[in-house]
Amino acid sequence: MILETASERRALLDRSRTVAMVGASPTVTRPSYFVFSYLRTHGKLDVTPINPAATEIDGVRAYPTLAAYAAERGAPDIVDVFRSPNNAPQAARDAIAVGAKAIWFQYGVVNDEAIRLADDAGLDVVVDRCMKVESARFDGGLALYGMNTGVLTAKRRVR
Amino acid sequence: MFDSTEHAAELFALRSYGNIYTRIGNPTVSAFEEKLASLEGGLGAVATASGLAAQLIAILTVAENGDHLVASANLYGGTITQFSVTLRRMGIETTFVPGGEVEGVRAAIRPTTRAVFTETIGNPNGNIADLAALAEAAHAAGVPLIVDNTFATPYLCRPIEHGADVVIHSATKFIGGHGTVIGGAIVESGRFPWDAGRHPLIATPSPGYHGMNFAETFGEYAFLMRARAELLRDVGAALSPMNAWLLVQGLETLALRMPEHVANAQAVAEFLQARDEVAWISYAGLPDSPERALAARYLPLGAGAVFTFGLRGGREAGRAFIETLELWSHLANVGDAKSLVIHPASTTHQQLTDDELRTAGIGADTIRLSVGLEDVDDLIWDLERGLAAAARVSAVQA
Numbered sequence: 153m154i155l156e157t158a159s160e161r162r163a164l165l166d167r168s169r170t171v172a173m174v175g176a177s178p179t180v181t182r183p184s185y186f187v188f189s190y191l192r193t194h195g196k197l198d199v200t201p202i203n204p205a206a207t208e209i210d211g212v213r214a215y216p217t218l219a220a221y222a223a224e225r226g227a228p229d230i231v232d233v234f235r236s237p238n239n240a241p242q243a244a245r246d247a248i249a250v251g252a253k254a255i256w257f258q259y260g261v262v263n264d265e266a267i268r269l270a271d272d273a274g275l276d277v278v279v280d281r282c283m284k285v286e287s288a289r290f291d292g293g294l295a296l297y298g299m300n301t302g303v304l305t306a307k308r309r310v311r
Numbered sequence: 312m313f314d315s316t317e318h319a320a321e322l323f324a325l326r327s328y329g330n331i332y333t334r335i336g337n338p339t340v341s342a343f344e345e346k347l348a349s350l351e352g353g354l355g356a357v358a359t360a361s362g363l364a365a366q367l368i369a370i371l372t373v374a375e376n377g378d379h380l381v382a383s384a385n386l387y388g389g390t391i392t393q394f395s396v397t398l399r400r401m402g403i404e405t406t407f408v409p410g411g412e413v414e415g416v417r418a419a420i421r422p423t424t425r426a427v428f429t430e431t432i433g434n435p436n437g438n439i440a441d442l443a444a445l446a447e448a449a450h451a452a453g454v455p456l457i458v459d460n461t462f463a464t465p466y467l468c469r470p471i472e473h474g475a476d477v478v479i480h481s482a483t484k485f486i487g488g489h490g491t492v493i494g495g496a497i498v499e500s501g502r503f504p505w506d507a508g509r510h511p512l513i514a515t516p517s518p519g520y521h522g523m524n525f526a527e528t529f530g531e532y533a534f535l536m537r538a539r540a541e542l543l544r545d546v547g548a549a550l551s552p553m554n555a556w557l558l559v560q561g562l563e564t565l566a567l568r569m570p571e572h573v574a575n576a577q578a579v580a581e582f583l584q585a586r587d588e589v590a591w592i593s594y595a596g597l598p599d600s601p602e603r604a605l606a607a608r609y610l611p612l613g614a615g616a617v618f619t620f621g622l623r624g625g626r627e628a629g630r631a632f633i634e635t636l637e638l639w640s641h642l643a644n645v646g647d648a649k650s651l652v653i654h655p656a657s658t659t660h661q662q663l664t665d666d667e668l669r670t671a672g673i674g675a676d677t678i679r680l681s682v683g684l685e686d687v688d689d690l691i692w693d694l695e696r697g698l699a700a701a702a703r704v705s706a707v708q709a
Contacts, residue, residue, distance in 0.1 A: 181521050183528040186326045193321065259530035282530055293328025297336055297539065298344030299355035299532065 154267065154277045158302055161286045164254055164276055168229035169198055171283070172221050172252070174243050175234030176201035178209045183258070184234035185209070187284040195287060199232075200225070218246040227251035232283055234258050240266035248273040256283055325520065325528075325540055335544050339552040343559050347486070347496050350465040350562070351478050354501030355535045357543060358494060358555060362461060362481025363389055364548035365495030367398075369457055369477055371546070372538040373510055374425040376402030381419045381426075381454075383411025383440065384670040385433035388660030390459070391667060394428075409670050411440050417448040424454050425510065426477075431470055431609065432462035434645075435655045435679040436593045436672045437618035439605035446474025453509045461485070462615045462645070466569040473609065476503040477534070482558050484646025485616075488568055492557040494550045497538055501531040513537050519545070568648070568684060573613025575650075575690065576682040582691050583620055588628075588698045588705070590676070594618035616683075617645045619655070621676035622698075624705030629654055629678050635700035638685065638693040645681035650690055653679050 155161055171191065177184045178201075188209060191199045201209045204216040215221040218231065231247035233240060233255065240263035247255045247270065254276035257266065262280050270277045278286075288294040289301045313319035321327035330338060344356035359365040374380065382394060384407040394405040408415040411429050420427070427449040429440040442458060449456040455476035460468060464485045470478050480486060482494040506514040506526040513533050514526035519541045525533040543549060550558075573596070580594040595602035595614035606614040622628040633641055639652040643659055653659060655673050663671065682690070 180324070181516075181523045183524075186528055189321065189326050193318075193327065260527070280530070285530070285532065288328050294355075295345050296328050296330065296338060296341050297355065297536070298341045298348065298357055299535070300345055300348035300353055302349075304349075 154271055154279065158286070158289065161278055161281065162290050164230070164278065165197070165283075165287060165290070168254065169196065170225065170228045171197050171199045171230045171232050172202050172215075172218055172228040173199055173232045173234065174202045174218065174246070176203055176206075176209060176214070177234070178203075178206050183282075187232070187234075187258070187282060190284045191287065194293075195291065197287075200228070218250050218252075222250035227253070230254045230256050230283075232256045232258065233261050235261060237261055237263040241269060244269040247275065254278070256281070258282055325523075325536070333552065334547055334549045335539060337549075337552050337555070340550050340555040343550070343555040343562070344496065346559065346562050347465075347480070347482075348498050350469075350565075351460070351498045352465075352469050352471050352500075353478065353498035354531060356496050356498045357535055357538045358482075358496045358550040359543065360495065360548040360550055361493050362459070362479065362483060362495040363393060364546070365479045365481070365497045366390060366393065366459070368538055368542040368546055368548065369479055369497045370398065370403070370426065370428075371542050372534060373455065373512060374403050375512060377423060378403050378425045379421050379423040380405040380428055381416050381424055382407055382428040383416075383430065383433065384409045384667075385411055385436060385438050385672060386428075386430055386459075387434040388655070388663050388671075391660075391671070392662045395667075407667075407670065410438070411445070413441055413444040413448050416445060417451070420449070420452040420454060424452065426455050426457050428457045428459070430459040430462065431468050432595075432615045432617065434462065434617065435619045435659065435677065437462075437595055437602070437615060438593070438672070439595050439602045439609060439614070441605055442468075442470055442473035442475060442609055446476075450474070453507060455503045462617050463610060464565060464569060466565055467573070467610050467612050467615060471498070471500045476500050482561075483644070485569065485572070486561050486565065486646075487558050488561040488564065488646065488648060490642075490644050490647035490649065492554045492561070494554045494558050496550075497535075499534045499538075503534070505533050517541065570612070571684050572616035572682060575684065575687045576616035576618065577613065578687045579680065579682050579690060579694065580618060582694065586698055588622055588624075588702050590621045590623045592618070592620040593672075617679065617681045619673075619677050619679050621674060621678065622701045622705075624701055624708055625676040626654075627708065628701035628704045629676055631704045632678065632697040632701040635697045636693050637696070638689055639680075639697075645679075647681065648684045650683035650685055651681040655679050
């Protein structure tokens with residue numbers, strides 16, 4: 153199912169624990185590093201880089217492929233994709249093959265074939281969204297930067 | 312305090328959200344920002360020390376030396392000067408289009424144009440921008456539409472619903488509502504394709520953040536993140552948290568105040584229009600106003616509470632009128648709970664050249680009113696006294 157609303161994305165993050173980040177980069181100015189380092193240090197998600205060119209990022213072991221990750225760790229709850237759009241269908245096929253429950257295509261990773269493959273295989277699908285931004289939307293970080301989170305609350309969310 | 316040096320470094324690198332330093336973000340300021348963004352239907356907001364600071368930061372987020380802007384010529388005098396003097400000195404040139412007329416705007420857009428700029432309700436004459444047509448003309452050329460919505464507030468008009476991409480406020484005015492606080496804000500829709508090739512400042516690696524690409528990293532938040540993390544940081548015109556708190560108090564009564572402002576403005580405009588001493592009046596809420604159709608489309612709840620008129624007897628009659636008023640305050644602000652009156656040519660628009668004044672539609676006889684929340688009978692009583700004084704001057708002249 154394609155998750156269109158913020159509350160659906162929130163529910164997905166709430167019910168998930170493991171995230172395999174395909175294309176996570178150790179280069180500190182890359183968007184994937186921003187997302188990896190944020191999710192590693194905030195909240196409850198267990199994030200793992202999938203990158204054949206890296207052995208570890210910030211002390212977290214990297215796996216060369218999703219299959220290698222799944223062989224040791226089992227199926228991830230979410231596969232988070234930082235690849236070019238033309239590589240997205242392969243990422244979708246890999247995610248389906250290892251039995252991931254959901255696939256998350258980051259900003260700009262938009263490919264109709266990849267979306268259709270994952271949706272047809274029964275995965276929850278998020279398209280053109282950032283997992284860091286969506287996490288921060290609900291834990292209060294986004295509000296600290298003046299963003300309209302759509303979350304109205306009189307309670308302080310972060311210090 | 313920061314939890315650790317690593318936590319501090321993550322915050323400064325923008326990899327984590329948190330309180331870094333009040334010039335870049337503050338929890339009280341962000342409460343104001345999110346409320347205003349929500350009222351405007353925007354993706355988020357960046358608050359600033361003043362409306363002019365909001366404007367400068369919005370423009371420097373999209374334009375640099377060698378770039379070009381297209382703006383309506385009917386703008387606040389301080390805005391015209393910011394564009395025609397200060398930004399020009401920085402290498403950003405502006406073409407002013409008389410009346411903000413759409414075909415003129417379309418023709419003025421160049422390959423280096425980075426934004427089209429207008430006010431929803433023009434200062435001082437209260438003329439109404441055709442927002443949807445301007446947005447279409449700008450978007451057809453790959454350019455965003457920036458709208459100063461100060462005079463309308465999101466209660467009367469939400470420009471993003473009509474195609475605007477960036478909304479600017481002087482929150483000093485109706486949002487604060489009492490003339491007690493100075494502040495500004497930038498709201499953005501999150502819809503404009505900043506990465507489509509025309510805005511390299513947002514969509515190429517930035518030397519201000521070790522080569523980070525804002526569009527790639529922050530997606531739809533790229534404009535707002537660059538405005539905050541580079542321009543607010545470097546310009547330094549941050550909103551003080553105390554002022555943010557005062558502006559939040561203002562927002563809480565905006566929906567109660569604005570209907571009273573426009574009802575009083577309508578009554579005052581109708582009173583003035585019927586008087587022999589009044590040579591002309593420019594208020595889009597009047598039935599015979601040439602702006603009437605645009606007002607009906609974009610401002611169905613009222614054409615704002617700031618407008619101009621002129622007296623028979625010209626500038627001298629105007630001087631007698633303003634100096635006779637007792638209840639109306641002779642002040643340069645607008646959007647106060649109190650009613651305000653001023654002579655733009657010698658004050659708010661004084662730095663304009665004669666040509667710029669003519670193009671902006673400001674004559675030597677122009678008087679600007681900002682209609683407040685007092686009992687309208689008291690306001691009209693005072694205006695009658697002013698008109699009587701003006702008539703005595705006219706009689707001496709004749």
